[in-house]
Amino acid sequence: MTNSDPRFGGPGPEARWTEMLADGIFAIQRCGACGAAQFPPVATCKACGAASPDMIPADGxxxxxxxxxxxxxxxxxxxxxxxxxxxxxxxxxxxxxxxxxxxxxxxxxxxxxxxxxxxxxxxxxxxxx
Amino acid sequence: MTDLRGAISIAGIGNTQRWDAPGRSAFDQLQEASILALEDCGLSLADVDGLYCAMSVSGFPVLNVAERLGIAPQLRHADGTMVGGASFLFHLRSAMSALATGQCDVALVCYGSNQRSAGGRLAAMPDPQPFEAPYKARYPISGYALAAARHMHDYGTTRAQLAEVAVAARQWAKLNPAAFERGDITADEILASRMVSDPLTKADCCLVTDGGGALVLTRTDRARDLRQPLVPVLGTGVAVSHRQIAAMPSLSETAAKRSGAAAMAEAGVSVADIDHVMLYDAFTICTLLFLEDLGFCAKGDGGPFAASGAIAPGGDLPVNTNGGGLSCNHPGMYGLFTLIEAAVQLRGQAGARQVPGAEIALAHGNGGVLSSQATAILGTAATL
CATH class of the missing domain: 2.40.50 (OB fold (Dihydrolipoamide Acetyltransferase, E2P))
Structure with a gap:
């Protein structure tokens, strides 16, 4: 496990999204590298391929x-x-x-x-x- | 790069025409169709060294079918790509590459379903969608209903125009003794049908039948020496769009635009050259979308085009001459039957529904919720 890539560390995007929803937050993802927004949450950015797009509250x-x-x-x-x-x-x-x-x-x-x-x-x- | 135009031909076709066959499994239907297709061209199971299949009832179609047909040890190429009802046109393209490069010599593309007798509902592969499930859409009809609603919004398409698609399909079915539904139906009756997911009614939906179909493919030089008139594959194109309907880039335009353009470019033909058209009509809206996206009418004009009678018997463009998924058969995944009917027409074996002088046909498959699209252009010996 020590060789696992830290960019993909922690709970997966669906698990994190579900946890945020339970806490009362409707989240989408925004890529830290290219700024693209996406939903549903997945492990990579669909626009540029960067790992682990940020989970941010949607403006609703x-x-x-x-x-x-x-x-x-x-x-x-x-x-x-x-x-x-x-x-x-x-x-x-x-x-x-x-x-x-x-x-x-x-x-x-x-x-x-x-x-x-x-x-x-x-x-x-x-x-x- | 190898030029595949006309290099591979459909040598044999098999169609069980058992649309309501309790007591038969999906595999029973598939095996019967496979034998019929091999006998059709004078080959046998011993000749098959490439196997292509997808099924709603099995996640391991190649393994199950190879074992049951007893051809497992001789297989040199296989593909169980599963992209819904368009799978068999994806298989066609895959098999063509394998045949052209000598990775196999005789390819069997096959399918079977017992969907009607097994309970009558569209059985979908286990494929959980946690971001769709909480909203209890009816799969797959609500996806198509959302596309139809958006098409109506963008282009003014009407339910009456959708009904004309179903009427045209039924008129063709009445010319096909093997069609499952051959009774009279009017646009008013279709419009009065039970609403399932607005704006689509039960009469906008394809049938739910059993059935089995198969194709035998060989290189064209070998097919010339076999039993049936030559049906060379002039071009193919495939396109993948999305899995979840909310991820479809535009709900009123499909990836058929890409698959169709690729297939026609490979074949060196344009829509004006095409004599006969088979479009996967899972729902009435599909026929309109594919007519537009393949270029048979302008974008947004599918409704008026269908309502003009153009696609019905006697119209300018013979579409879904077997009666389509709406009136002939729809055993879960119908794509293979678009290729079978195109081959029947090009061979001149379509009886009362024969399109006179058909030389070039277009067959188009759709899968999922407008998710996968695949187009094939077929010809006769004269088109080579």
Whole structure:
């Protein structure tokens, strides 16, 4: 183990992200070498290949890039792709309005929702904030 | 660099046409299709020294299939690349390189599925996505629904235009006695179908069937001496885009743009030269995206193009003449069947749905959630 590269030391990015989420922080990564932002967290920068991009709190602002309503027996729910102000996109759920009212281009704000099966990042529609 | 244009040919094709076959495993379907493909061209399992396969039910497809077919000791090249439904066109490209360099002499590309009789849901390989799972999207339809919603936003595409894709597929299926769904259907009935993940309804989705398919590939000099009309592979192109739908660079434009351009450049053809088109229609939106991204119409014009009747029987561009994944068959991963129908058309063996004078065909595969794209240009002996 003494020969392991220290640039990749410590817990892996997914483990660190999950730990931060449990502490109430929605994190994304920013590369210390080239400045590129990325999500989900992975071990190297997708833009330049540098090791262990920094984990930083997201500013939480985003825009709905696309949206669908999943029709399910237990009720309809929203699944959206939100583009963060930092650039990366993620799959999420827009809350606070009916699933069918979510629109592409809508400005939304991140929030950590504590569900029974663990915390997750959702986005509030303007009407709900 | 070796010029691969026309160097390799599809010598044999096999298609079980068993779309609803309880009591048969995915391997049973695959083995039957493999024997049919070898018999089709007059070769046998003893000739096969290259094996190419991917399956939804196995993480070790090459090992399982080689053992079951009894060809393990003789294999000199193999590839079990798994990129979803486009895998078999990736395999085609891989097998062509192996054949051209003499790393094998007879390549078998094969697939089987019992998806319908095993429960009727799209079975996906174990591949956890912790950043998608909390949102309970329906896989894979919600990924395609998100693409459709964005395409509608960017280009004004309508659900009625999507419905016309399904109508055209059904009209072709009615000309194919082997198609699974051949009943009348109207655009209104499709629009009234149950919504699954907006804007896609059940009628925008491909079928869920069983089935097996296989291809035998050899160098073209050998294929000339075999039983069937020559179907040389003029060009291929593959492209990888993303795994998670949120990582797709643009949800309204696919990597088919890259795979198609590469395949057509290798073949030395343009879209105007192509007589017959097979597009992997997992959902109606796929047909529109691929028509645009392969260059058969301008970007964003896929909806009006399909609604004009251009891709239906009697239209200017014969697309998905077997009835497609929407109406002919869709055994989990359909890509191989685009190549099979293209070969049938180029051989002139398509019966009532035959495209008169078809000399050049384009077959296009898609995998995952628009994640992998692969294009092949096939020809006849006259195109060499």
């Amino acid at each position: 602002r985003g825009t709905v890039y696309s949206t669908t309503t999943v029709r399910a027996r237990e009720g309809d729910h929203d699944v959206s792709i939100v583009e963060l102000s930092e650039g990366p996109r993620l799959m999420t759920c827009v809350t606070g309005i009916a699933p069918g009212d979510v629109r592409i281009g809508m400005a939304v704000t991140a929030r950590i929702e504590r569900a029974a099966d663990g915390p997750r990042v959702v986005f509030d529609a303007p009407e709900a904030t």
